[in-house]
Amino acid sequence: MKALLCSHGQVRLADVAKPVPGSQEALIKVTMAGICNTDLEVLSGYREFNGILGHEFVGVVESDPLGELTGKRVVGSITVFCGECWHCRRDEANLCLNRTTIGINDRDGAFAEYMALPRHNLHVVPAQLSDMEAVLIEPLAAGMRVAEQVHIRPDHTVAVLGDGKLGLLSAKVLSAGGSNVTVVGKHRDKLSLASAMGLSAALSDHFTGPADVVLDCTGSLSGLETAIKLVRSGGTIVLKTTVSGMYNIDLSEVVVREIRLVGSRCGPFASTLALMERHDLELSGMVEAVYPLDQGVEAFNHARRKGSLKILLKV
Amino acid sequence: MKALLCSHGQVRLADVAKPVPGSQEALIKVTMAGICNTDLEVLSGYREFNGILGHEFVGVVESDPLGELTGKRVVGSITVFCGECWHCRRDEANLCLNRTTIGINDRDGAFAEYMALPRHNLHVVPAQLSDMEAVLIEPLAAGMRVAEQVHIRPDHTVAVLGDGKLGLLSAKVLSAGGSNVTVVGKHRDKLSLASAMGLSAALSDHFTGPADVVLDCTGSLSGLETAIKLVRSGGTIVLKTTVSGMYNIDLSEVVVREIRLVGSRCGPFASTLALMERHDLELSGMVEAVYPLDQGVEAFNHARRKGSLKILLKV
Numbered sequence: 266m267k268a269l270l271c272s273h274g275q276v277r278l279a280d281v282a283k284p285v286p287g288s289q290e291a292l293i294k295v296t297m298a299g300i301c302n303t304d305l306e307v308l309s310g311y312r313e314f315n316g317i318l319g320h321e322f323v324g325v326v327e328s329d330p331l332g333e334l335t336g337k338r339v340v341g342s343i344t345v346f347c348g349e350c351w352h353c354r355r356d357e358a359n360l361c362l363n364r365t366t367i368g369i370n371d372r373d374g375a376f377a378e379y380m381a382l383p384r385h386n387l388h389v390v391p392a393q394l395s396d397m398e399a400v401l402i403e404p405l406a407a408g409m410r411v412a413e414q415v416h417i418r419p420d421h422t423v424a425v426l427g428d429g430k431l432g433l434l435s436a437k438v439l440s441a442g443g444s445n446v447t448v449v450g451k452h453r454d455k456l457s458l459a460s461a462m463g464l465s466a467a468l469s470d471h472f473t474g475p476a477d478v479v480l481d482c483t484g485s486l487s488g489l490e491t492a493i494k495l496v497r498s499g500g501t502i503v504l505k506t507t508v509s510g511m512y513n514i515d516l517s518e519v520v521v522r523e524i525r526l527v528g529s530r531c532g533p534f535a536s537t538l539a540l541m542e543r544h545d546l547e548l549s550g551m552v553e554a555v556y557p558l559d560q561g562v563e564a565f566n567h568a569r570r571k572g573s574l575k576i577l578l579k580v
Numbered sequence: 581m582k583a584l585l586c587s588h589g590q591v592r593l594a595d596v597a598k599p600v601p602g603s604q605e606a607l608i609k610v611t612m613a614g615i616c617n618t619d620l621e622v623l624s625g626y627r628e629f630n631g632i633l634g635h636e637f638v639g640v641v642e643s644d645p646l647g648e649l650t651g652k653r654v655v656g657s658i659t660v661f662c663g664e665c666w667h668c669r670r671d672e673a674n675l676c677l678n679r680t681t682i683g684i685n686d687r688d689g690a691f692a693e694y695m696a697l698p699r700h701n702l703h704v705v706p707a708q709l710s711d712m713e714a715v716l717i718e719p720l721a722a723g724m725r726v727a728e729q730v731h732i733r734p735d736h737t738v739a740v741l742g743d744g745k746l747g748l749l750s751a752k753v754l755s756a757g758g759s760n761v762t763v764v765g766k767h768r769d770k771l772s773l774a775s776a777m778g779l780s781a782a783l784s785d786h787f788t789g790p791a792d793v794v795l796d797c798t799g800s801l802s803g804l805e806t807a808i809k810l811v812r813s814g815g816t817i818v819l820k821t822t823v824s825g826m827y828n829i830d831l832s833e834v835v836v837r838e839i840r841l842v843g844s845r846c847g848p849f850a851s852t853l854a855l856m857e858r859h860d861l862e863l864s865g866m867v868e869a870v871y872p873l874d875q876g877v878e879a880f881n882h883a884r885r886k887g888s889l890k891i892l893l894k895v
Contacts (some may be wrong), residue, residue, distance in 0.1 A: 360813040360838060390602060414838070489831070498667060498675040507832040514829070516804070517822040519843035524727070525673060526841035528834035 267426075268317045268377035269561040269578075274308055275295060276352050280559075284373065286381035291334055293324040293341070293382060297396040298375045298578045300568040301404070302430070302484065304368070306509070312370050313316050316321050319369040319578075322375035323399040329384055339387040340402045342534045343367050349576065359531055378563060378580055388534045391542045397549050398541065400577060401434060401532055409442075409540065410532030411503050417478055424495055427464070427482035428455035429506060430575055433551065435480055436464050438537065441544040442530030447472065449495075452572060462547050480505050486512055489526075498522035551575050583632045583692035583826050584876040584893075589623055591633065591880050593873075599688065601696035605651055608639040608656070608697060612711040613690045613873075615883040616719065617745070617799065619672045619683070621824070623880075627685050634684040634893075637690035638714040644699055650796055654702040657849045658682045665693035691876060693895055703849045706857045713856065713863050715892060716749060717849055723750030724757075724855065725847030732759050732793055739810055743770035743781070745890055746820060748866065750795055751779050753852065756859040762787065762878045764810075767887060777862050795820050798882060801827055804841075813837035819842050866890050 266283045269276055286292045299321035307314050318345040325333040346353050346361035355363050367382065368374020408431075412517060417423060421444065425436040428450025436459065440446040442498035448459040448466045458468035477527045481488040484506045492502045518524065553574035556564035559580060568576040581598045584591055601607045613634035622629050635658040641649040660667050661676035668676050682697065683689020705714045723746075732738060736759065740751040743765025753773065756759040763774040763781045774781035789810035796803040799821045807817045817839060833839065868889035871879035876893060883891040 357814055362813075497678075501670055504831065505836050507835045509832070510830075512827065512829050512831055514827050515825075516819065516827055516843075517824070519841065520819050520822045522845070523843045523845050525843070526834065528831075528836070528838045528840070530836060530838050546637060 267536075267558055268380040269319065270316065270559070271299070272315050272387050274310060276308055276562055278561055281317070281377070283379050284381040285551045286328065287383075288330060288537045289383050289385075290381045291329040291354055291384045292327045292521070293339060293380050293386060294327050295322050295324040295375055295377060295380060295580045297400045298580060299400045300323040300495070300564060300576045300578070303453050305364075305569060307369055311509070314369060316368070317373040317377050317380075319374035319376035320366065321382070321403045323390060323396050324368075324380070326387070327379070333382065334384060334387060334389070335503075338390045338399070340390055340399055340534060340538070341367070341382045341386045342531065343369070343403060344385060344531055345383055347374060348557065351546065376407055376578060379557070388538055389540060394538075394541055397552060397577065398546070401548055401551065401575065402537060403531070404431055404434045405438050405546070406532030406534050406537040407431065407505065407529070408438035408532065409537045410437060410529050411435065411480060412442055412444075413533065414527050414529055415478055415503060419443065421445065421477035422447070423478045424449050424472065424476035425480045425482055426469075426486065426488055426492055426495070428452050428459060429482065429484065430551065431484075432480070432482035433459055433462065433464070435482055435505060437462060437546050437548070438540065440464055441540055441546060447476075455572070458550050461550055476500065478503065482506055484508060486510055490514060493518050493524065496524055498524070501525045501527060505529050552577055555579050581693040582873055584634065584873070585631065586623055586633045587630050589625060591623055591877055593876055596632070596692070598694050599696040601643065603645060604698050604700070605696045606644040606699045606702060607642045607678060608654065608695050609642050610637050610639040610690055610692060610695060613637040613737050613895060614715045615879060615891045615893070619667075620880075620884060623762045624686055626824070631683070631690050632688040632695075633683050634689035634691035635681065636715055636718045637695070638705060638711050639695070642694070643704070646699065649699060649702060649704070653714070654670055654696045655714055655849060655853075656682070656701045656703070657721075657846065658684070658718060660687060660698055660701060691873065691893060693873070703853055706777035706853060709853075709856055712867060712892065713861070716863055716866065716890065717852060718846070719746050719749045720753050720856070720861070721847030721849050721852040722746065722820065722844070723846050723847065724852045724885045726750065726795060726820070727754060727757055727759075728840050728848065730793055730816050730818060734758065736792035736893055737758065737762070738793045738795065739764050739787065739791035740795045740797055741784075741803055741807060741810070742799065743767050743774060744797065744799065745866065746799075747795070747797035748777065748779070748857055750797055750820060752777060752861050752863070753855065755779055756855055756861060762791075770887070773865050776865055781795055791815065793818065797821060799823060801825055805829060808833050808839065811839055813839070816840040816842060818842045859869045867892055870894050
């Protein structure tokens, strides 16, 4: 089958063997996949990964050991957990000590015609969601994770720093969940898109806070310092992106103003799909281009352009 | 009256006017006071304070506008709040936007024969507590604050990094409150003291964690990095001390392992006194020396010695 491989920091199209699913795994025919900034980081050497790239996908189950998922359209959560470690026994599969992560860490990913994944990772996509909406489930769930971790009250204000893909999608989920969210960014075109998506948006020069909750989705080392300035005393900053490099930062304000910092990783697919079923998230503006898998290298080149929105692969 | 002044970074004994209490303030005859590391930082220029030093004290009320506190032995919380700002209206007096702090920020402190303080800052000391125990209320309450902010469950392990005064006292409070606490430090004498106080103690080279909750009481820039190593995924790090200087730190583990960082400041006096009433905290080993106020400069010199325990002033 055709697949996009990461080998030694380069992405290339290759012909590889179709995966053979394990006893608890389903075989999925991938129909659409999305390029994430993490894929670009993987190519830059994050996690020293060599294999099939990609962790955002939607597909149709071709075979399921129990049969019930066969023929169903599914998305799949990206962390494959062991089910037996300290965290798994505490229902914290997200933090599994033996986890692999599709397309990132010790497990082939979704930029291919087929992939195998444990059937308990899969979630059936509601009929009214298009493939183009469903393929955005992973970054949307990452936004949903914030609402699992932080008690955002109806009287709270939430500032999402960063008007990139993760910022806009996180803002959209929290807003649909009832929170009072403002996207704070530096790019007028992105903030216009935020407005078109029904979000409140502000240029960072004009936004002074204080906000009860600040999400740092900037992907930049300066994001945390800005977040500390904008969060209220006693408020919460959510670190939503890993940033490569070292922070050089004064944290005394965190102590004196009793600020909380919360690291936040992947989120729940089931509740995010349920939210998407209840609310039209108006996501069409998020997609900048769709490439066939054959043109995957070109798709990656496009995704690398600064400020690009979501680039999808049609398989 | 006699008082220890901080003027331009120097501590000196001076004769100053006895304070005149405001309409809602009590006048307190100070009987004992404690030197805190923050007092040394104030002398080093933290907060640019000039005035009477000191925020740890016990005394007897000489006059109270409502009369009921007159003659009572009291301690006093160090933050004087406005009662009207955004935080005060939300019962977050600790974070008052217009706060002054005795002996630290815009308000004279306790190293004097008398001090004036709003009566609602005062708490009557239970009869069975000695002055020497009561004067430790402020750092003990700072430890109690952790239990207000973080839900420490009975099955959780707590590691207190730092075997200095704040570490030992915080560990003692959390331990008395029922938590499973280990003091992790570098000084065999301090760890012996911890054991003598009934605490579990470990040399940092021998302690590998993971702990559910880690308190950073090291006062050092390296404390946070150690805390990140020792906390479990999904666990909580409490930043208990302001550290002067800039952290140079990689926070990607905080995101990937979903760690929480909680800034923690002053704590509640009432509940801490109640805890001290219920439990003998065995604090006598914490006091290294008692000086008369007249020898305050010598007391400060003693307190500056690296690794010194609590130095008290008898007024």
